[in-house]
Amino acid sequence: MEESISTAHASSEAPQPDPAALRQRLLQWYDRHARRLPWRALPEEVADPYHVWLSEIMLQQTTVVAAAPYFEAFLARWPRVEELAAAPLDEVLTAWAGLGYYARARNLHKCAQSLVAEHGGRFPQEEAALQALPGIGAYTAAAIAAIAFDRPAAPVDGNWERVIARLFAIETPLPPAKAEIREAAATLVSPQRPGDFAQAMMDLGAILCLPGRPKCLLCPLAEDCAAYALNREKELPARTPKAAKPTRRGIAFWTIDAQGRLLLRRRPEKGLLGGMMEVPSTEWRGDHWSEAEALPQAPFPADWRALPGQVRHTFTHFHLELEVWAGRIESGASPPPGSLWAEPDELDKQALPSVMRKVISHALKRGG
DNA sequence: TATTCGTGGGC
DNA sequence: TGCCCAAGAAT
Numbered sequence: 001m002e003e004s005i006s007t008a009h010a011s012s013e014a015p016q017p018d019p020a021a022l023r024q025r026l027l028q029w030y031d032r033h034a035r036r037l038p039w040r041a042l043p044e045e046v047a048d049p050y051h052v053w054l055s056e057i058m059l060q061q062t063t064v065v066a067a068a069p070y071f072e073a074f075l076a077r078w079p080r081v082e083e084l085a086a087a088p089l090d091e092v093l094t095a096w097a098g099l100g101y102y103a104r105a106r107n108l109h110k111c112a113q114s115l116v117a118e119h120g121g122r123f124p125q126e127e128a129a130l131q132a133l134p135g136i137g138a139y140t141a142a143a144i145a146a147i148a149f150d151r152p153a154a155p156v157d158g159n160w161e162r163v164i165a166r167l168f169a170i171e172t173p174l175p176p177a178k179a180e181i182r183e184a185a186a187t188l189v190s191p192q193r194p195g196d197f198a199q200a201m202m203d204l205g206a207i208l209c210l211p212g213r214p215k216c217l218l219c220p221l222a223e224d225c226a227a228y229a230l231n232r233e234k235e236l237p238a239r240t241p242k243a244a245k246p247t248r249r250g251i252a253f254w255t256i257d258a259q260g261r262l263l264l265r266r267r268p269e270k271g272l273l274g275g276m277m278e279v280p281s282t283e284w285r286g287d288h289w290s291e292a293e294a295l296p297q298a299p300f301p302a303d304w305r306a307l308p309g310q311v312r313h314t315f316t317h318f319h320l321e322l323e324v325w326a327g328r329i330e331s332g333a334s335p336p337p338g339s340l341w342a343e344p345d346e347l348d349k350q351a352l353p354s355v356m357r358k359v360i361s362h363a364l365k366r367g368g
Numbered sequence: 369t370a371t372t373c374g375t376g377g378g379c
Numbered sequence: 380t381g382c383c384c385a386a387g388a389a390t
Contacts, residue, residue, distance in 0.1 A: 059386040066376065066385080100374025103389075137388045147386095176369095177382095184373060202386060211384070234379065241380090258377055283372095304389045 017224040018169050019188050029110070029220035031198035033207065036063065037101045038071050040199070049123040049148040050081045056140045056147075057108050061101060064206070065172055069247040070099050083120050085112035093275055093351035097196025102276055102353070106269070107135025126147045155198050164188075165237035166209060168317040169226035173238035216343070234315060247319040249295045252281040252311070252359050253304070254326040254368040257333065261300055261341035262360075264350060277350045279359045280339065284320060295324075299336050302327030305364040313355040 004329035034040075039055035042048040054074060056106035058067040074095060078084035084092070087111050115121055119160065121142065124130055124292065130141035154160070161174060167246045172180055206214045214233050215220050227233040255263035263358045265280045267273050282289055282297040298304065304325040311322040335341055342350055 061373090061385055061387055062375080063377075064387045098375075100376090101387085103373065104387090136387070139387055143386065157388070158384080160388070199386090206386090239383095274373090314375085315386080317371080318377090339382060 011289060017188070017221075017226075018293055019190065022188065022221060022224045023190060023192060023197060023222045024169075025224070026197055026200045026204065029047045030196055030203060033203065034199070035203055035206070038068050047148045050143065051075070052144055052148040053111075053123060053136075053140075054108075055102050058099065058144045059134055060104060060140070062099065066099065070096070074260055079275055080121075081112050083118055084109070085116040089275070090351060094349060097276065097351050098357070100354070104135060106275055110134040111136065113341055123148065124248055125151060125256070126269050127151075127153060128268050143198065147195045150193070150195045152184070152189045152191050152194040153198070154189045156182050156185050157202060159202040159209070160185055162211060162237055163205050163209045163221075166214070166227035166233055167221065169224050169230055169232055169236065171236070171238065175178050177181070177237065205217060243317075245314065247285060247321060248284040249288055249321045249323075250281045250284040251289050251323045251325055252279045252298075253298050254279060254307070254324050254359075254363040255299055255302070255329060255337065256326070256368070257329045257341055258331065259341075260344060262347070263329075263335060263339055264342045264352075265299070265336070265339040273353050273355075276353045276356070277342075278353075279324075279363075281322065289323075296310075298325075298327070300327065300333060302329060309357050309362065309366060311355070311362045313358055315355075319354065323354075324359060324366070324368065326363065326365050 012282040031043075035081055041052045055067065055071055058070055074084070077095065078087060078146060081094055087109070089106065092109045093102065094104050096102065104227045114133055115123065127141040130136050130144050131138060136144070139157055142153035143157075146153040156164070161178070161181050164170070164185050164221050165174070165177065168184045170180055170184070204221070208219045212234065216225070216228050216233055219225070219228075222228050225233070227236045253263070257263070261281060264277045267276050267278050269275050280299045282294050290295070295304070304327045306327055307324045311324065313320045313322070350358070
């Protein structure tokens with residue numbers, strides 16, 4: 001109610017986007033400026049739903065530059081969904097290591113298996129059926145429907161949100177504005193090249209309608225844009241301030257056995273870095289650790305010595321400071337449950353997230 | 369609706 | 380250095 005009032009107010013002083021004319025201008029721009037991306041079908045080429053799905057999962061909250069090499073690697077290793085479904089989960093996690101948000105990899109694997117077991121290895125074309133699959137939410141279902149099957153759908157991602165918020169001069173800050181933006185976005189979709197239109201909105205957001213510094217002088221939609229008319233393009237979309245990140249602390253135990261192998265442990269399936277391997281550590285908490293508190297959480301009793309310095313890493317919602325203690329196990333001790341001895345020259349075969357690669361790099365550098 | 373869940377590049 | 384953000388989903 002209040003949102004539509006503010007939108008209506010802005011529209012009274014600014015151009016009211018005409019969907020048909022806007023679509024035509026945007027598609028014309030897209031035909032000349034579309035990015036060439038590894039997962040994107042060429043013009044007049046039929047999109048491969050497997051490629052579209054794989055890329056969309058990888059691109060969730062992830063930049064094109066970061067996702068591209070992973071997409072190529074996955075496609076080379078598992079060219080079809082049946083092969084991905086047949087792969088062991090640990091191999092998928094290892095291939096995903098470094099890309100982040102590891103629930104995506106677990107759901108990717110689950111989704112592949114569900115597609116093979118329940119859909120004959122074919123992707124459903126309906127948004128509702130797509131969204132019922134693991135790891136596919138409202139956005140990804142719409143993206144696959146539009147891009148892979150050319151169905152009218154509005155995959156409203158961060159690019160769409162920014163473009164729509166400016167086109168309609170929506171003053172409501174994000175994320176509360178999401179519903180309002182989705183409604184406005186829905187008024188723009190049509191059966192005319194919906195897949196290209198969806199990707200054109202994304203390319204526009206990535207190339208011209210940038211956060212903070214939009215290149216309005218080059219924008220094909222400048223004449224449609226309420227924010228531009230109101231000189232509000234740099235301020236929109238507004239965002240609610242984010243909460244400060246707390247700091248958590250822990251001690252990682254760099255444990256080497258008599259044969260020079262490194263002790264690794266698999267993390268629980270759910271939660272942070274779920275299912276990934278780690279250098280065993282104490283719990284991560286706000287308080288610093290005393291030696292008396294830390295030692296009972298070591299994987300073995302040993303003559304632990306603290307390596308100089310610490311490893312810093314920032315997750316989505318907290319900072320982490322890890323101290324690293326190095327210890328040697330003289331006898332060929334059997335690893336604790338859920339743990340294993342890893343050959344130091346084969347660590348690339350382990351599902352190690354970036355924070356753990358930092359720990360390993362730090363320990364090797366500091367003489368662990 | 370609000371949290372949780374990674375990482376790296378840009379400024 | 381610190382904060383911003385990137386083709387969001389699950390709970």
